[in-house]
Amino acid sequence: MIGRLNHVAIVVGDLEAEATRYRDVLGAAVSEPHALPDHGVRLVFVDLPNTRVELLTPFDKTSPIHAFLAKGGGLHHVCYEVEDIEASRDRLLASGLRVLGDGDPRIGAHGKPVLFLHPKDFAGTLIELQQA
Template sequence: MFARIDHVGIAVEDLDAAIALYESTYGMELVYREAVIDQGVDAVLLDVGENHVELLSPLGPDTPVGKFLARKGPGMHHIAYQVPDIERALADLKAAGMRLIDEEFRIGIRGSHVAFLHPASTGGVLTEIVQPVDH
């Protein structure tokens, strides 16, 4: 079902400072930046081989990432796995008894189709599934 790791999401308080750290210290290349209004984040993708690190900065304190930062501080937010057919993956995961945060996909960064699985059914890890959209 999962084709590969798509990205690892990291919640940050200062997006520009985090970008500078990942570019200068880790040598990662910033390849995309977008404010994803529906999810309440300013997000960037940095390349790591064929995968990405996604840095997420909240657009406000009442957004999911804003609340995460208030509770836990900066750090690992989620892991995302790429799927070829998100609707099929959601149906299969639901049939397997997984608790879904999103019953239907929503639009994520770069227009991708995304959905989240509840950490209560994934061993405590917020898990995202992603079906990229061809550009």
Template sequence: MITGLNHVAIAVPDLEKAAAPYRALGAQVSAPQDLAEHGVTVVFVTLPNTKIELLAPFGEASPIAGFLEKNPAGGIHHLCLEVEDIAAAAGTVTSLGARLLGDGRPKTGAHGKPVIFVHPKDFQGALVEFEQG
């Protein structure tokens, strides 16, 4: 059901500053993309085997703002796993007792595909995003 690691997300206070070392090391860094529904602005660092998502707050209700209050320098925020079927993945993890965040229904993510998040207390302390491949 899991087909791969899509990305590791790092919350940052300044996208441009955070992206600079990746650019200097020759990685491809995308243009910033505002995701109002998720309360973040993101850029993706594309690597040969995965991506790193750098995310910063967008709007006053951003969940990243709270994360950065606790971690002013930023830090790893979540892991994104690609799955073949997001509904099946959601059903599997909820049948094991995991809680989906929000209303439990997929939203459109940064790649234009359905995504859901699983509560970190139900997934070894890590916030996990599933993205339909």
């Protein structure tokens, strides 16, 4: 069911400082910051040869990652691609696993349908599924 690792998301407090560190010290290809107010984040993309790292910071205090940053931030979630998000959801639910929210995929930060799986079902790891 799961395919490529689409991205790893890391929550940081100072987006510009972290972007500079990835660009200048780690020598990575880092995008300019993007604001996604509807998702409550500002982010940069770190393009690696085989996948992407996303550095996220809260857009404001209503951000879904605000509490995570307040606890220290760091590695936040992994996103796996799936061919068919609704079939994937049905398979997960049939296995007794939980998806966050009302179970309907919503349009994620990349303009594609996404779902988040309950971290308690995966040993504390937040997993995003994104339609490929």
